[in-house]
Amino acid sequence: MSISRRNVLFGVGGALVAGAAGGGAGYAIGRGHEPEPPPDPGAAAEPKYRSRPDLRTLPDVTITVPAAGTVAGSIFLTPASGAGLWGPLVVDETGQPVWFRKVADPATVAIDLKAQVYRGKPVLTWWEGTIGGTGGQGVGQGEFVIADRAYREIARVRAAGTEQADQHDMVITPRNTALFWVYDPIPYDLSALGGPADGVLHDGVIQEVDVATGEKVFEWRAKDHVGLDESYAPLPQGDAAHLPYDYFHANSVGLAADGNLIVSARHTWACYKIDRRSGEVLWRVGGKKSDFAVDERTAFSWQHDFRQRRDGSWGLFDNGAGITEERDYSRGLVFTLDETARTATFVAEYVHPDRLSAPTQGSFRELADGGSFVGWGQMPHFSEHHPDGTVRLAGHLPPDNQSYRAYKAEWTGTPADQPALGLRVENGGVVVSASWNGATGVARWRARWGTQPGALNGGAVEEPRSGFETTLRIPGTPEYVVADALDAGGAVLGTSSAIPVRV
Incomplete structure (x- = not known):
């Protein structure tokens, strides 16, 4: 049985779609097949920005909690909706645009704009491509863009081999390599789980690629280390039985303080630490086979964006909802891990003033002063919190938008073009x-x-x-x-x- 990603993935037409083959909720969005309606004559006569009429449909960012005691920095978003402009967007603390670039054809959407460092210099990175798939899976086919302070493209990071890079995450390492995911559909006997013997499995594949050369220097496959019995995602059923079973649904990859890999898998409700050289799973926290005793306050589900914080603690965005609803609100979660006693201990949670629940997407990152910045994913909100959890800035995109993640970081831009x-x-x-x-x-x-x-x-x-x-x-x-x-x-x-x- 020969399967390629192109056989099983396609761009989703229409507006926002949440869901996956096998019931997995993910990020799925694409341009509709219908042409956009002609500009309203009144809108054309009164463009939003007279100096840039091409930004006519750039979405407004509304600030609901004005900045007070915040850390310095700009806010990084990738607005996406069923209509309008698509691309990476930087705004200031008042919600005013700083920089926007329309996504380049033939890509349909941009995802995960953030500031990183490449070859010792600040850069912006984001993903461009098509997101969707049979059954509405939040699976991407595309590549990552790296741009310098002048917003000039200096590199594109592509998956090695015939596959394309998934959108969920890309981290530039101190080695000037890029870590990211590939969703690889492979033939798989699912009969032991009640599925077809000639079924299809979505394998979560980490690739580490040298940015300059495109050479693959490391690869890790979830199916070789994580059993299908760890998944909380049901098998595709009926007419969808031969769609890829997204048992793992990887959505973040990064580096622990010791240089090993840390990843989040939404559909196993677990985060994993992986040996950078051997690929061995050193431990897993959460899910059905946790190596740590997890108390009720620390328990998480359908999560995103697993990271180690500067003091050695761990943080993630706990959606608390997805295929099922386990919690009535989402949160940024901080906990510690005692690797000797094998215990996980709750430290803090960061909650939106409106106690938002985000069934898909989301991000949670530490700021320089120990505070945190939260992107609320499917709910088009972001918030900045003091270390004690109180909110010191909050805002949102229009209700028909979403931004897979939201970040805050200091950024200096010097465009190469003219005013x-x-x-x-x-x-x-x-x-x-x-x-x-x-x-x-x-x-x-x-x-x-x-x-x-x-x-x-x-x-x-x-x-x-x-x-x-x-x-x-x-x-x-x-x-x-x-x-x-x-x-x-x-x-x-x-x-x-x-x-x-x-x-």
Whole structure:
């Protein structure tokens, strides 16, 4: 029996889909097959950003708990909905866009935008591809993008061999390798579980690939180390019986403090520590075969984003809901592991003010001061918490959106392109709209004008930067206008093209 991912995966048409073959809830989203409706004439006349009319449908981010006592940083999202623009999005603490890039065709969606380090320099990484699959599984076919501070693509990370990289996670290691997952559908006899003898299994495969060369340096397969009897996901039934059984559903991979691998498997309700060299499972916490005694407050289910924190404790996003509902709210969970006594001890939980329940997706990350940042996955919310769990910032995308994860990190962007400029004549003057997608150092904007592009000495006005786009007003109607982006000291960071004023 010959099976390839292309035989069993396809992009999901339409809006948001949650679910999986075998009942597994995951992330599944894609563009519909119907063309987008034409722009509303009123909306076209009044674009959201006059300097960037191409961002007409960029979703708004609403802040519900204003920032107070937060750590410095920008917020990283990958908004996804049944309509509108798709791509990685960075916003500030007020919800204003900092940078957005539309996902490049033929990909349908971008996932998991975050700041990382590659070859000693800060970079942005995200996944592009198609998510979906038979039965609505949250399984991806795509590749990871690495971009520098100027937002120039410097590498693409692809799976070695014939497979494509899954979207759930990618970590750049100190070795300048990339760790990520591949969902590999393989022929498998499922009769012992009541399924078909000629069934199909989705094997969770970790690949470690050298970013520069694409060479595979390590591979690990779940089926060789984790039994199907550990799964909480039911087998596909009836007409779906020959769809891949997603028994494991890997959704995070990372490094422990000792350099070994740590992973999360949603469908076994367990997290695993794996020997980096041999692939042996050193321990598992949670699930049916936990090596640790887990108390009621620490017990988790359908989880995401397993990480080790700086003090040696462990954190994850406990969905508490998926195929079944085990808890009436999701949470960021912190616990300790005593590897000698083999006990897991509850430390803290981080809960949204609205006690949200996220059946799919989600993230939970430690911040520099010991606080935490939570992305609420299927619920399009994010929140920042003090170390004691109290909320110091919260916001959300529109209700018809979701963001697989949400992060906060310091980021400095210096775009390679020019600032953008929009002009309109109004009440005998010119309204100037200026923006610079991705620039983080702009403190003020200056508009200059004149009779020729090379002779803009007719005058100048300045305004403090006010969000993604800043408005300035020029008296009269000059022939040409240009905008300068200024830093806090007044130095010019970038200048737009000179644009003619059309009355």
